[in-house]
Amino acid sequence: MLCRREFRGAAALSEQGTAYGSAQATDLFFGQKGILRAMAGGAGDLKSIQETNRRLVLQMLVKQAPVSRATIARMVQLSPSTITNAVAELIADGVVREVGAGDSSGGRKPILLDVNWGARHVLAVSAEADRISAAWVNLQLQSDLRLDLALERREDCLAVAQEAVARLLRERSPRTAVGIGVAAPGLLDRGKGAIVNAASYGWRDIPLAAALEDTFGLPAWIENDVNAAALGEGCAGAGRGLGDFAYVLVDNAVGAGLVVDGRLALGAMGNAGEFGHMTIDWNGEECACGGRGCLERSVCWPVVRRRLEEEGLDAAREEPVPYDRRALLHRLSSSRRENRALRTTAAMLGAGIASLINLTDPRAVILEGVFSRAPAFIDWVQAEVARRMRGLQRDVPPILPGELGDAATLAGAAVMAFERSGLSARAVDGVRV
Numbered sequence: 001m002l003c004r005r006e007f008r009g010a011a012a013l014s015e016q017g018t019a020y021g022s023a024q025a026t027d028l029f030f031g032q033k034g035i036l037r038a039m040a041g042g043a044g045d046l047k048s049i050q051e052t053n054r055r056l057v058l059q060m061l062v063k064q065a066p067v068s069r070a071t072i073a074r075m076v077q078l079s080p081s082t083i084t085n086a087v088a089e090l091i092a093d094g095v096v097r098e099v100g101a102g103d104s105s106g107g108r109k110p111i112l113l114d115v116n117w118g119a120r121h122v123l124a125v126s127a128e129a130d131r132i133s134a135a136w137v138n139l140q141l142q143s144d145l146r147l148d149l150a151l152e153r154r155e156d157c158l159a160v161a162q163e164a165v166a167r168l169l170r171e172r173s174p175r176t177a178v179g180i181g182v183a184a185p186g187l188l189d190r191g192k193g194a195i196v197n198a199a200s201y202g203w204r205d206i207p208l209a210a211a212l213e214d215t216f217g218l219p220a221w222i223e224n225d226v227n228a229a230a231l232g233e234g235c236a237g238a239g240r241g242l243g244d245f246a247y248v249l250v251d252n253a254v255g256a257g258l259v260v261d262g263r264l265a266l267g268a269m270g271n272a273g274e275f276g277h278m279t280i281d282w283n284g285e286e287c288a289c290g291g292r293g294c295l296e297r298s299v300c301w302p303v304v305r306r307r308l309e310e311e312g313l314d315a316a317r318e319e320p321v322p323y324d325r326r327a328l329l330h331r332l333s334s335s336r337r338e339n340r341a342l343r344t345t346a347a348m349l350g351a352g353i354a355s356l357i358n359l360t361d362p363r364a365v366i367l368e369g370v371f372s373r374a375p376a377f378i379d380w381v382q383a384e385v386a387r388r389m390r391g392l393q394r395d396v397p398p399i400l401p402g403e404l405g406d407a408a409t410l411a412g413a414a415v416m417a418f419e420r421s422g423l424s425a426r427a428v429d430g431v432r433v
């Protein structure tokens with residue numbers, strides 16, 4: 001699973017017999033950057049080794065606390081004296097504390113160590129069509145400060161993000177901040193920390209994370225918004241403990257984030273998960289991507305709304321403006337009246353999800369977006385998936401509604417920033433972001 005998955009760094013460490021093996025533990029989701037950073041000091045750099053050991057011990061504590069020094073030494077395969085030194089430094093830094101005695105297995109009772117969960121923070125930033133959201137998030141993925149700043153002009157995206165981060169840092173202590181995680185739509189250049197092209201937002205070549213890094217002197221990383229939401233659900237929501245799952249977002253557009261063996265599957269160019277452009281009608285309606293009959297053209301909200309209106313339902317007049325699309329779809333799908341528009345949509349989405357399951361074999365598919373509060377609709381999708389896979393004689397994974405809703409994106413941006421900065425987060429129940 002994502003946050004409490006097996007401590008692979010420790011295994012790597014014991015196999016390689018070098019402290020640098022632990023660098024692998026610092027980078028659970030993304031390949032090279034963290035590893036290169038941890039190795040940059042070279043084998044003879046004592047400071048770098050000590051820093052790596054501290055991170056390893058802290059990572060272990062975040063996952064397992066409260067534990068004793070002896071338990072940590074056993075689990076990370078470092079000598080007791082190395083652990084004692086690393087713990088002393090972490091206590092001096094205020095990140096770790098002693099919390100009393102544990103059970104004895106014969107001798108003296110061991111002293112247990114816990115994490116000061118509020119001693120490190122990240123700033124999570126999400127760029128959306130009409131707003132920039134930003135939150136100050138601790139190691140338990142909890143936030144006591146979130147800002148949602150309206151984006152009146154889309155071209156102000158960078159300036160508004162900078163304002164949001166500046167306000168968070170003014171109101172909280174920048175001393176405890178370790179990095180900034182940015183979630184953004186479209187094609188990204190992760191190395192450059194930039195949005196390359198988010199066509200439907202009109203954003204081209206916006207160095208969103210890079211500019212935040214330059215302005216505030218904190219490392220910043222960018223990830224696709226749907227991928228970030230998948231990370232958030234995996235760490236603190238419906239994907240907890242799953243390890244392999246697909247996160248599907250159906251809203252104005254359709255996308256997916258794939259988590260395989262506890263990691264985001266990004267693909268060679270970082271563009272994996274374009275589920276909306278899966279062909280479900282080979283000669284169907286033309287799509288902006290250049291293809292035809294894409295799933296997005298059949299199940300995204302504007303198309304569903306048009307379908308509902310063709311059946312005589314003026315969606316916009318059904319609810320107060322701005323009406324709640326989720327509540328509307330919940331009501332329509334659970335009413336006794338047969339709703340052909342929604343049944344058709346569910347069948348089309350079911351066809352797409354059956355293909356996704358055949359391709360990626362997830363433990364579950366998490367469905368978020370306009371249909372996530374419509375259990376009857378999700379049941380129809382599930383039935384269509386089962387029908388399309390009935391000859392395969394296999395268990396069909398469940399389709400689960402997302403648990404975090406819109407907060408998944410910020411939670412995931414925070415998870416990413418902690419992981420990329422060499423820490424990790426441990427969500428507590430009832431995550432607030």
Ligand SMILES: [Zn+2]
Nearest residue numbers: 277287289294
């Ligand atoms: Zn397309």
